[in-house]
Amino acid sequence: MNIVVLMKQVPDTYAERKLQAGDNTLDRDASDAVINEIDEYAIEEGLLLKEAHGGEVTILTMGPDRATESIRKALSMGADKGVHVLDDALHGSCAITTAKVLAKALGTVEYDLVIAGSEATDSRLSIVPALVSEALGVAQLSGARKVTVDGSTVTIERTTDTGFDRVEGAVPAVVSVVEKINEPRYPSFKGIMAAKSKPVTTLSLSDLGLSPDEVGLVASTTTVESYEEAPPRAAGTIVKDEGNGGAAIAEYLASRKLI
Amino acid sequence: MSFELSADHEVFRKVVRDFAEAEVAPHAAQWDRDHHFPVDLIPKMAELGLFGLVVGEQYGGSAGDGVTGSGPDFTALCLAIEELGRVDQSVGITLSAGVGLGINPILAFGTDAQKERWLPDLVAGRALAGFGLTEPEAGSDAGATRTRAELVDGQWVINGSKAFITNSGSAITSCVTVTARTGVIPGPSGDRPEISAVIVPSGTPGFEVQPAYDKLGWHASDTHGLVFEDCRVPEANLLGARGAGFKQFLAILDDGRIAISALAVGLAQACLEESVRYAKQRTTFGKPIGARQAIAFAISDLAVAVEAARGLTYKAAAMKDAGRPAAQVKQAAAIAKLYSTEAAVSATRVATQVFGGYGFIEEYPVARFYRDAKILEVGEGTSEVQRMVIARGLGLPVE
Numbered sequence: 001m002n003i004v005v006l007m008k009q010v011p012d013t014y015a016e017r018k019l020q021a022g023d024n025t026l027d028r029d030a031s032d033a034v035i036n037e038i039d040e041y042a043i044e045e046g047l048l049l050k051e052a053h054g055g056e057v058t059i060l061t062m063g064p065d066r067a068t069e070s071i072r073k074a075l076s077m078g079a080d081k082g083v084h085v086l087d088d089a090l091h092g093s094c095a096i097t098t099a100k101v102l103a104k105a106l107g108t109v110e111y112d113l114v115i116a117g118s119e120a121t122d123s124r125l126s127i128v129p130a131l132v133s134e135a136l137g138v139a140q141l142s143g144a145r146k147v148t149v150d151g152s153t154v155t156i157e158r159t160t161d162t163g164f165d166r167v168e169g170a171v172p173a174v175v176s177v178v179e180k181i182n183e184p185r186y187p188s189f190k191g192i193m194a195a196k197s198k199p200v201t202t203l204s205l206s207d208l209g210l211s212p213d214e215v216g217l218v219a220s221t222t223t224v225e226s227y228e229e230a231p232p233r234a235a236g237t238i239v240k241d242e243g244n245g246g247a248a249i250a251e252y253l254a255s256r257k258l259i
Numbered sequence: 260m261s262f263e264l265s266a267d268h269e270v271f272r273k274v275v276r277d278f279a280e281a282e283v284a285p286h287a288a289q290w291d292r293d294h295h296f297p298v299d300l301i302p303k304m305a306e307l308g309l310f311g312l313v314v315g316e317q318y319g320g321s322a323g324d325g326v327t328g329s330g331p332d333f334t335a336l337c338l339a340i341e342e343l344g345r346v347d348q349s350v351g352i353t354l355s356a357g358v359g360l361g362i363n364p365i366l367a368f369g370t371d372a373q374k375e376r377w378l379p380d381l382v383a384g385r386a387l388a389g390f391g392l393t394e395p396e397a398g399s400d401a402g403a404t405r406t407r408a409e410l411v412d413g414q415w416v417i418n419g420s421k422a423f424i425t426n427s428g429s430a431i432t433s434c435v436t437v438t439a440r441t442g443v444i445p446g447p448s449g450d451r452p453e454i455s456a457v458i459v460p461s462g463t464p465g466f467e468v469q470p471a472y473d474k475l476g477w478h479a480s481d482t483h484g485l486v487f488e489d490c491r492v493p494e495a496n497l498l499g500a501r502g503a504g505f506k507q508f509l510a511i512l513d514d515g516r517i518a519i520s521a522l523a524v525g526l527a528q529a530c531l532e533e534s535v536r537y538a539k540q541r542t543t544f545g546k547p548i549g550a551r552q553a554i555a556f557a558i559s560d561l562a563v564a565v566e567a568a569r570g571l572t573y574k575a576a577a578m579k580d581a582g583r584p585a586a587q588v589k590q591a592a593a594i595a596k597l598y599s600t601e602a603a604v605s606a607t608r609v610a611t612q613v614f615g616g617y618g619f620i621e622e623y624p625v626a627r628f629y630r631d632a633k634i635l636e637v638g639e640g641t642s643e644v645q646r647m648v649i650a651r652g653l654g655l656p657v658e
Contacts, residue, residue, distance in 0.1 A: 076270070187274050189308035189335060190321045192267060 001055040001149060001171075003046040004109055005079065006102060006116040006132065008036040009063045009070040013121045023217060024224035025092045026122055028064060035070045038117030040077075040184040042177050045147055046115050047078045047185070053149060056080040058109050062090060062101055068200065075195035076187035082200035083109060089205055092217030095123070099131030101215060104208040106136060108201075113154060114174040118143055129176035139169030145180040264338075264573070271335055275342040278307060284346040290479035291349070291627050294471065297479060298430050300350065301357075304343075305384025309354055312336040314366060318378035333514065334576040337521035341572075344525025348631040349479035351525055352638075355518040356425035356480075357381070361388030363514060364436045364456065368499030368507050373458065380433060389427035391437040391459075391485055392508050395420060399644045401438065401454060401505055406487065408439035408457050414491045415439075415457050417465070421485040423638075428468035428483040434460045435485065438504045454504035458496040465490030476630035513589045515639040516596040517579065520572040523596075523603035523635045526628055527565045530603075530610035533625050534558045538613055554613055561609050568599035590652040597645035600635035607632040 011017045015031035035043075046057040059074040061067050062085040071082040085105050093101065106114065114136075119126035133140035141147075144156035145164060152171050157164040159178055187195075205212060213219060239248045253259045264272070282303060290297055304310065313331035314320025322331040336358060344351030362381050365373055365388070380386035397403035406419025417439055421427075427435050435458075442453040459466050469484035499507050538549030538558060548554045575591035607629040611618030618625050636642045650657040 072270070076274075186278050186307050187270075188306060188321075189271055189312060189332070191308075192270050192274070193321065196267070 001049060001053040001112045002058070002110050003049055003055065003113045003115060004058045004060050004083075004106060004111040005039070005042050005046045005074070006114060006129070007039045007043065007059050007061045007070060007074055008117075008120045008122075009033050009061065009067040010036045010120055010122040013037060017122070019224065019227055023092060024227060025217070028066075033066055033070065035073060036117055036120045036122075038119060038121075038177070038179060040117075041179055041181050042115045042117045043074050043077055043079060044182045044184040045175075045177050046113075048182060049113070049115075049147065049149060050078075055112070058083060058111070060102065060105055060109070061085070062093075062098060062105070064091075071200055072195050073187060075198045075200075076191040077185055078191060079198075081198055084200055084202045085204075085208070086202050087205045087212075087215075089212035089216045092220055093215050094220040094222045095125050095127050096131060096221050097215045097219050099128050099135050101205075101208065101210065102128070102132050103135035104210060105203055106132070108203065108208075112171045113149065114138075114172070115147075116174065116176045118176045118178050129174050133174035136172070136174065139173040140176075141167050141169050141173055142176045144175050144177045147175055147177070147181070262570070264334075268335060268338060272338045272342060274307065275309070275339045276345075278303075279342050279346045279350075283343060283350050287347040287350075287479070288621075288624065288627065290347070292478075292621070294478045296353075296429055296471075296481040297350070301353070301387065301431065302384035304350075304354060305382065307339075309336075309339050310358055310362065310384055311382040312339070313358060314362060314378060314382050318366075318374060319382040320378075331580070333517070333579045334573065337517060337572060337576045340518050340521040341525040341528070341569075344522040345529045347479065348522060348526055348628070349477045351522045352425060352477060352480050353387075355515070355522055356389070357387050359515040359518050360390035360436075360511065361426055363511055364390060364498060364507065365458070367510065368456070368503070370495075372495070373498065377434060377458070386431050386433035387426040387429050387481075388433055389424045389435040390508075390511070391421035391424050391427065391435045393422050393424070395422045395484075399640055401508065402452060404438055404440055404452060404454055406437065406439040408437075408441050408455065410441070410494060411491075413494045415441075415494060415496060417457065417459065417487040417490040417492070419487050421487075423472070424483055424485055426481050427485055428471065429481040432461045432481075434458050435466075436498055437485075437487070438508060441501060441504075444502065453502040455501050456498040456504045456507055457492060458498050459487070459490060459492055460496075463490055463492060474634075476627070476632070476634055510585070512639055513585070513592045514579065516592040516645070517572065517575045519635060519639045520568070520575065520592070520595040520599040523599035523632075524565065524569045524572050526603040526632060526635070527561070527568055527599070527606040530606035530625065530628055531558070531561050531565050533623075533628075534561060534610045534613045541615075548613070557609050558613065561606050564602040564606060568595075568602045571595040571598055586652070590649065593640075593645040593648040593652070596639065597642055597649065601642060603635050604632045 012032040012034050018027040018030040020027040050057050057079040059079045059082045116129040141156045143158045145159045146157040148155050154173050155168045158167050311320030312335045315322050316324045340351050340355045365377050408415045408417045437459050438456050440452045441455040443450045444453050465488045467486040472482050538554050541548050572595045575595040578591050579588050610625040611629050614625050617623050
């Protein structure tokens with residue numbers, strides 16, 4: 001079974017994140033770049049399915065030059081090859097255009113299953129997996145905490161507020177996963193060394209038959225008109241327990257409409 | 260000439276740091292308090308390949324098959340020890356000793372049968388091994404070794420005791436390599452003991468592991484005294500040539516010194532980070548203490564020491580990986596170990612001073628660092644022994 005994992009490189013979640021003046025897009029040089037955290041679970045799930053069913057895991061990403069580092073990390077975890085959609089014109093692409101590009105790129109590889117993280121820590125739209133499945137015209141199974149494949153049927157447990165739904169679809173399909181699904185492995189030293197010789201294909205817009213005016217900021221369906229820095233955090237309220245601590249806390253929470 | 264680590268080493272360092280931050284750091288204080296040896300962590304460390312960095316592929320390691328592949332990567336091992344040591348010195352020494360003293364003697368001097376029997380489990384983190392050299396009255400003065408091994412009816416019968424043996428009594432310890440007198444070599448200036456090394460499997464009758472020491476630091480590392488009373492092991496458990504024990508462990512110790520140096524670099528680095536963080540945050544008389552020259556300059560000196568120690572350590576490791584002559588590696592190892600460990604002890608003194616009263620409270624990691632540091636100047640040859648080695652390397656007729 002061949003699996004493609006959609007991976008996004010994002011600014012380190014723990015770093016201060018900034019937009020850049022000018023076009024109000026993410027300043028990707030302002031902080032360290034890492035694999036979007038939930039995507040590591042998607043990679044792990046891909047590797048587990050490959051270990052169970054055989055086949056290959058391909059990492060597909062769209063992003064600037066340095067996204068190569070994240071592809072290498074995924075390869076060092078055990079993925080077999082990478083596809084990097086790299087083109088300056090992609091800068092500022094919205095979710096819909098991103099999905100269009102990813103769907104085109106998926107047309108260049110063979111797959112039975114596409115696995116993605118349920119959301120990215122930078123834009124947090126959680127819409128790309130659904131848009132990709134729509135663009136491909138295949139089933140979408142979202143929010144999976146468990147994935148099983150039996151022949152040409154993929155079944156997931158979709159987390160809900162109260163439990164889970166069992167959702168079934170035919171392969172090929174797009175599955176998005178949540179953190180509950182597994183525990184991503186660390187790359188091993190051997191894995192790091194092996195990753196160096198694994199193939200990574202770089203695709204430009206023209207390789208995908210797309211023109212620059214179909215993507216990027218010019219074609220974006222959304223724009224950031226303006227933004228403000230988050231205000232500095234105000235000092236907290238200290239409730240001193242003078243025999244009435246419990247009531248005082250309850251009062252405070254009630255005043256904030258939290259209880 | 261380059262002072263940069265290779266890209267592979269940087270990537271590997273990052274992985275070990277992520278692992279250390281996620282799997283070790285959150286538990287370090289608790290393990291220290293409870294004197295708990297985190298045996299469950301060993302297979303996880305092995306999954307990263309940490310125990311196999313100098314071991315060939317046939318035993319599960321990453322050091323090629325002797326023909327192809329990248330060969331042993333001692334520098335990578337030092338990076339791993341440094342990064343683990345940055346958050347938990349006990350875990351750092353567990354790796355350092357696990358590879359340097361557990362795996363290395365068998366890898367370097369073992370027969371194929373011995374390697375096949377012991378190495379795969381050690382590399383996979385299913386087992387740990389120890390190296391029983393030090394005795395209550397014999398350390399670097401190995402000629403004073405009193406433990407005896409006598410060949411009787413095809414078995415080595417071992418009697419004696421060993422002290423401070425790391426990884427020797429954990430739930431997964433599979434064996435300890437023990438040095439022992441196996442005879443006497445007559446010479447013009449008198450007889451000297453014939454010292455050999457013998458592999459003793461854990462659980463062998465007559466091999467008794469004493470309760471864990473109550474140590475000043477390294478609370479989460481597994482250290483025991485060992486007692487051998489008519490302990491019998493097969494003749495085939497002799498490791499390397501009979502009488503070669505002395506030469507063998509000298510070679511082992513040179514590597515171990517670079518590893519301890521890396522452990523010290525990790526500790527000094529942790530002290531630097533903690534000091535910088537705290538000096539920015541803690542205020543006295545209306546200013547952060549980092550605005551006071553007394554504090555800022557002390558931390559600056561600490562940063563210089565960390566850089567210097569790291570440079571000496573990586574240089575020694577790189578020399579070993581490059582296959583430089585043993586005498587050169589020995590000298591570089593002693594220089595690195597001496598400087599780094601003394602710098603680390605000094606770094607913990609600075610860090611606890613920066614923290615003021617809180618530096619004396621176990622709630623803050625610098626108090627643990629302070630306790631963990633001292634042994635670095637002692638283990639794998641004291642600072643005095645390093646100075647002796649260095650002086651001899653300089654050709655001085657030091658006694």
